[in-house]
Amino acid sequence: MTAESESAPDKEHHVGLLLRYRCSHIIILNMSTSGSPTTRVAIVTGAAQGIGRAIALRLAADGLDVAVDDLPSKLPLLEALVADIEKLGRKAVALTYNVTKENEMEAMVAKTVSDLGRLDVMVANAGITGGSRSIMEADVDGFESVAAVNVRGTLLCYKYAARQMVKQGTGGRIIGASSIAGKQGFANLGAYCASKAVVRSLTHTAALELAAHNITVNAYAPGIIETSMSKFHSTRENDVALGGPCTAVKVLMNVPHAKVAQPEDVANLVSYLASPESHFMTGQTVSIDGGLNIS
Numbered sequence: 264m265t266a267e268s269e270s271a272p273d274k275e276h277h278v279g280l281l282l283r284y285r286c287s288h289i290i291i292l293n294m295s296t297s298g299s300p301t302t303r304v305a306i307v308t309g310a311a312q313g314i315g316r317a318i319a320l321r322l323a324a325d326g327l328d329v330a331v332d333d334l335p336s337k338l339p340l341l342e343a344l345v346a347d348i349e350k351l352g353r354k355a356v357a358l359t360y361n362v363t364k365e366n367e368m369e370a371m372v373a374k375t376v377s378d379l380g381r382l383d384v385m386v387a388n389a390g391i392t393g394g395s396r397s398i399m400e401a402d403v404d405g406f407e408s409v410a411a412v413n414v415r416g417t418l419l420c421y422k423y424a425a426r427q428m429v430k431q432g433t434g435g436r437i438i439g440a441s442s443i444a445g446k447q448g449f450a451n452l453g454a455y456c457a458s459k460a461v462v463r464s465l466t467h468t469a470a471l472e473l474a475a476h477n478i479t480v481n482a483y484a485p486g487i488i489e490t491s492m493s494k495f496h497s498t499r500e501n502d503v504a505l506g507g508p509c510t511a512v513k514v515l516m517n518v519p520h521a522k523v524a525q526p527e528d529v530a531n532l533v534s535y536l537a538s539p540e541s542h543f544m545t546g547q548t549v550s551i552d553g554g555l556n557i558s
């Protein structure tokens with residue numbers, strides 16, 4: 264390539280860029296709920312409680328219909344959530360598919376499309392920590408069960424959401440649940456840290472592969488959020504039982520904004536990541552951690 268061609272791209276190149284921009288803009292406008300006949304639809308996994316529940320409610324408040332998924336044992340909580348979403352004037356459906364099973368993730372997307380009409384937003388939120396264990400005490404079964412939910416579950420959510428969104432041809436938003444633990448190490452949380460780093464990596468790859476389809480892929484990386492998960496890692500009893508330090512408490516001691524945040528704080532971020540306004544943002548794992556991880 265000559266210096267001239269580098270500094271002055273040809274007209275065809277400019278026209279191509281413009282057309283691509285216009286196409287993506289038209290799709291973005293179609294995604295808007297205001298004045299549009301099409302209501303956007305989201306799936307939130309791990310939605311029965313904690314961060315997932317707050318995200319489902321926030322997306323409903325934003326005007327989306329929502330399929331809420333969790334394990335079968337959480338069905339009563341899901342049904343209560345559906346009722347709360349319906350009070351906001353939106354449609355909702357409770358699903359009990361296991362994110363670790365490929366046939367169930369395919370069925371989850373198919374059921375959402377058959378019940379709610381389409382899929383625009385996937386929030387792959389379900390996750391587990393698997394408890395605290397040092398590398399020297401690590402057991403392969405425990406490592407694999409964390410990976411099954413956090414890694415395989417995220418991959419399958421991304422896969423079947425992307426397939427549906429590409430089929431629809433109207434773009435979309437795919438959002439994963441990483442963690443501060445995916446950006447830095449925490450003693451005795453090796454399996455969890457590794458799994459959340461993989462979520463970040465899958466988000467990079469999926470963002471590149473799906474850009475041509477006007478699908479953005481981002482993840483949230485919370486610090487300590489007040490849910491049953493973080494409470495589990497905050498008690499002396501679990502500390503002693505699992506042989507690890509009070510991980511959540513130790514982390515908090517290093518947070519510049521030293522407070523425990525609420526699930527709604529993460530939901531506010533997801534609201535933006537899921538919105539048409541975030542169309543120029545992809546491949547990012549966004550920290551929401553009170554300043555713990557600044558880089």
Ligand SMILES: NC(=O)c1ccc[n+]([C@@H]2O[C@H](COP(=O)([O-])OP(=O)(O)OC[C@H]3O[C@@H](n4cnc5c(N)ncnc54)[C@H](O)[C@@H]3O)[C@@H](O)[C@H]2O)c1
Binds near residue numbers: 310312332361388484
């Ligand atoms: N709470 C925090 O401080 C924090 C910090 C960083 C990241 N996160 C991440 O945010 C997400 C939500 O965390 P939370 O604190 O709300 O956790 P939580 O334990 O309160 O909720 C997680 C939900 O996922 C569901 N789930 C687990 N395995 C599942 C499976 N196989 N299929 C379907 N659902 C399944 C659980 O039943 C539960 O309802 C997780 O991915 C977690 O790793 C949480």
